[in-house]
Structure formats: structure tokens, C-alpha cells
Amino acid sequence: MASIQDVAELAGVSVATVSRVMNNSNNVSPKSTQKVQAAIEKLNYSPNWASKNLRSKKSNMILIVIPEFSNPFWGDILDGMDQEAQRNHYKLIITTSHGSVDQERSALSMLKQQQADGAILLSPVLTQSELAGIDSRHPIVQCCEYTENSTLPHVSIDNYTACYEAAEHLIRMGHKKIAMISSTNHFSSTTQRELGFHKALLQYDIALPENYLLRGNYSFGSGYEKMRLLLSNPVPPSAVIAISDTVAAGCLAAIDSCGLSCPKDISVIGFDNIQLSTMIHPKLSTISQPRNQLGVTAVQMLLDRLNGNMDSRQIFLPHELVIRQSS
Amino acid sequence: MASIQDVAELAGVSVATVSRVMNNSNNVSPKSTQKVQAAIEKLNYSPNWASKNLRSKKSNMILIVIPEFSNPFWGDILDGMDQEAQRNHYKLIITTSHGSVDQERSALSMLKQQQADGAILLSPVLTQSELAGIDSRHPIVQCCEYTENSTLPHVSIDNYTACYEAAEHLIRMGHKKIAMISSTNHFSSTTQRELGFHKALLQYDIALPENYLLRGNYSFGSGYEKMRLLLSNPVPPSAVIAISDTVAAGCLAAIDSCGLSCPKDISVIGFDNIQLSTMIHPKLSTISQPRNQLGVTAVQMLLDRLNGNMDSRQIFLPHELVIRQSS
DNA sequence: TTGAAAGCGCTAACAT
């Protein structure tokens, strides 16, 4: 592997000149530039990344911590992050935490080792104070999910308003028996959605029976199970809001399994607008999240902090209530 | 950020001793070890990763090149890779190529810069000779997709047999008008599947009308469109094999849109067994790929090469024909 | 068992 030294020798200049050419420092004579470039070409030279990093204290790497890859919700977000990172000559180190404190902590240790310049967390499980401690040395941005009372910068949609709008839509369609299948986690996305849901019911003077607010996880199975539960009520709901499209798909399956029909007997609204929502029958009404843009924005926020620019603590991107066939 | 120097000073030993402790070299006295560990603890020391890398010529990074994140097929594979990488103290740099030669080439330049020790490609677009050239300096493994005549190591299922079995299943169910919606790409997975398909028809003496073999991409839309085409035939097929579950889902939608019913009027078999296949109605019959294990194995193969162990050029993992409702 | 010191490949300050 050719080094800067080799290039310098072949070109008959000093390593400093080669370095200048590599970094487009413009005080190099055309003649030298020419010779250096020829040598680089000839030796097929690429600067060693570790030495650059060591010397300049900059890795041009961003650490992404995600719960797991196998949830399609993350796909477009990661694409957005990758796209914005590439545009700025950064690379992504992506690692999974599986919701484990140890794994997340271990991932973030890359920051201390200066293997990455900053991190973006998609579902942080560490405590705010621990994260804040790390953030004080290496910038962190939270994307989509963040814990309530977080002092770290984050980007997401306005989950409160989004869920409020979904409920309002249902109410305007004439529904009075509206249930919600939420999540047991403690992310802001969840609590905000529940709050928005409550707000709409309150505002339109609609009661919420105790067992109309169920909590599970984000899976199809959870949606199926909770919907069966809802349907077993003496007075089942006529509409339900699910915490994700995957959960909503489970609801659809449950409705079908009970010999009922959506939206005739019961309406369903999902969350996220993932591809699945247009692949099933009936096509899902859902709250669309600008996933690609969420990823792009998270990277931009992090780069802004890295470049010492003013950092926005909190960005809400626009969501959209997409009405299709299930409501 | 504390350095090895700081630790050495605080512990009252030399940096060499600290290094030995860090690397569990056992010729350090308990007393020194003790002192060093105390100092490490006190300074919250983590070894700088760039300097380690520079000195040892080893990054403990694996480069993963993927077409894009937003295809759910990759999710479980990436999870498998991540899991096996973590187990071996490697990290994953994951980047997308979007099928672009330039992007793939640029990604692979990380190898030359010694930013990663080796690479795993999920849908290589560079020519075999270019890849072979890179591989001669830094090991590369291909996972799932690889071009015919590839000399690089790869892991995948036996696509030929898999598709043969799917066709045979259909034939045994009594179908004689069997179509296939394949892909326009030139990956081995595609050509092998088509070959297996042909083999089964040939063996059971079933004719393949020219327009019964269509080619598109892996999308829902493509499946929908091609199925409509198939259905517009004077003599439409009674069964179809789709190149992916997403395509198969498109087929289902097309069948429905024509007022036909699956599997009553027409049977469908997909490929991959992604989550979607059990979320739609009818549940998809499909060829299941051990995606997690494909990821795990790809990483193992790469690490084997990195460790100078015998390298297996070609590994086929077992697939499974899963019969559900659509056939 | 320990330490001194060379050097990995680069950047940047300083000198010319």
C-alpha cells in the first residue's frame, strides 16, 4: 500500500506538498501539482484513513444506533441518513441495540474511542442523564423516538397533533366508539399520541371506556391480539387507531377472522405509512411520516453541531393524514 | 480525552506496561496490573481507535454495501451480520450503492484507505474482474446476489433447486399453465431460478408459452403490472411463481382487481418469506430463505478469510418451501 | 517483569 512518502519520492517533492495537493491547498505550483497527481495515479495511492483521523481528530464517521434492522420502519430513515451522510463525505457505522442498555452503551463507547464524531439514536434506552453526559463530549441527536423531558436535540413529527387529527377525522366520520391500540414503551411518540387522542375525544365530548385504550408492542401479532380483545367487548368500538401500520395490519386480520369487515363494520387508522399500508386490503388509512426527511434532518442536525453551528434542540417535520380505504 | 500516556503517568509505569494490561498480555505483575487498572478507571480511559488501527493495520470494521435500506428483504440479513460482527468485536460500516457503479466503487475505496478490513456485497454491480482485483488485496464476500461466473466467495440459497421445487409443487397440485414473473437483472439468483423453473416444466412435459415468462423488478407495482398482463392472455395461467414476496403481493392485488380469486382461480408462490407474506390475505406460499443465517454466514466467511483460514468459495444454505394459502 | 524508543502515515506549524 503506497504511502504519502512513496508519492513524494516518486514525484520528487516533499510529503507536505503531496498533502497540500491531496487537500486542495491552492498554494502549490501547477508543475508540482501535476507531478504529484501523476505519482498518485501511478501508485494508485489513497490516503490512509487511520493516520488522517489520528492526526486531525476527525473520523468523518457517524454512529447510528437502531433497535434492530428487521423493522421496515427504519429503512427509509436509514436511506435518508445515508444519502445526507454521503453528500457530506461522512460514513455511517450502524449498530443494533435490541433495546439493551449494555449494547447501547457499548455502541456509544465508539464515541469515546473517537471512532465516530457523533451519534444518532433511533430508540434510546439509556437514561437522559447518562446520555446528556456523553453528549457533553460528543454530540448526539435523537431521531423519531426520544424520552420525555429529553434535553438532547431531536427530530420527529408532532405526534400529539398527528394523533389528534386522526381521532378528529374518525369523529367527523361519525364515530363515537373509538379505541386506540398504543404501545407499552415510554417514548414521547407514544405518550404524545395518547395525549392527542385524549384531547380529541375530550373536545368532542366522547367518552373513553377503560378497555378502549390497549397497549402492546409494534408487531402484527400484537395488533391481532389486541383487536380480538377489543372485539370481544360487549360494546366493541367502531373505529380504532393503531400505533403503527404493522399493528393496524394485525387489526385487519383480526377483524377478518371475526367475520367482520373493514371499514364497513369497523374503521382502522394506522401510523407511519410504510409500504405495507398499500399492499394490504383494504388499503390502510394512516398518518404518514416523512421518514426519508427525518433521516436527512437528523444527519444535518448532527453535522451542524459538529461544525459548531447553532444547534436546534427540537425539530418537528410535517406529517400527513392519508385517508385510504380502511376508514 | 485521556491517553495511554496519562494512564502511564498516573499509574507510575511506562506506556508499554499500560499497553500490555490493555491487551491482556500476561507478563505483567499483579501489582502493576492493579495500579494500571485503577488509573484507567480513574481517568475513564478508552484507547484511541485510530492510533490502534494505524499501528496494527487492523480496523475491526467490515464494510457492507447494500443497494438500499428500504427493501425489507435486507433487514434480517443485516441483523444476522450485526449479530455475528458484534460477537467477534467487529463493527459494520453500511453504505448504499443504489445500483450505481460509481457509488459501489467509492464505497469499496474504504478498503484501500484501510478504513475497513474487508467487504460484504449484497448486490454487486462492478464487473467480476474489477471486484477480483480489489479482492486480491482485501477480502470480499458476496451475499445472496452474485453475478454468474463469479470467482469471489459467496453465500446464498440454492436458487435453482428452490425454484424447481416451487414449480414441481404447483405441477403436483395439477397445474399445467404455470407462469413466472422474474427479474430483468443478471444475478445468479435470477438465472438459477429461471433454470430451475424450466427444468421442472421440461421434466413434467409442460409447455411454456412465450409470454408466460415475464421480467420486471422486485416491486409491488411490477408484480401488479405483470400479473395484469398475464391475466390479459387469451389463456391465462392457473399458477404463477413470483421472484419475491413483494412481487407476489402485487400479483394478489392484480388478481383481486380483475375480480378473480386466489387460490381458487389462480395460485401464487412468492420468494423470500418476508414478514409481509403472512400479513396479507391469502397468506403467501413462498420459498423461505434463512436470511438471518445468510448474514451470519457471510460475516463468518469474511472473518475466516481475514484470519487466514481456509476459505470456502461457495456456501449454499437450506431453503424451505412454505405452503400457506395462496397455492 | 519492565521501560525506552522507533515508527505506523498523516497534517500543520514554522522556516526558507
Add this chain to the structure above:
DNA sequence: ATGTTAGCGCTTTCAA
């Protein structure tokens, strides 16, 4: 415009 040189933080040889 160009070169010399001092490190960045670590591992590893060599000597003691």
C-alpha cells in the same frame, strides 16, 4: 511555493 519536522496515540522490538 516548498521543505523540514514535530507530533497524534498506540504497539512492539530490544535491552535491561
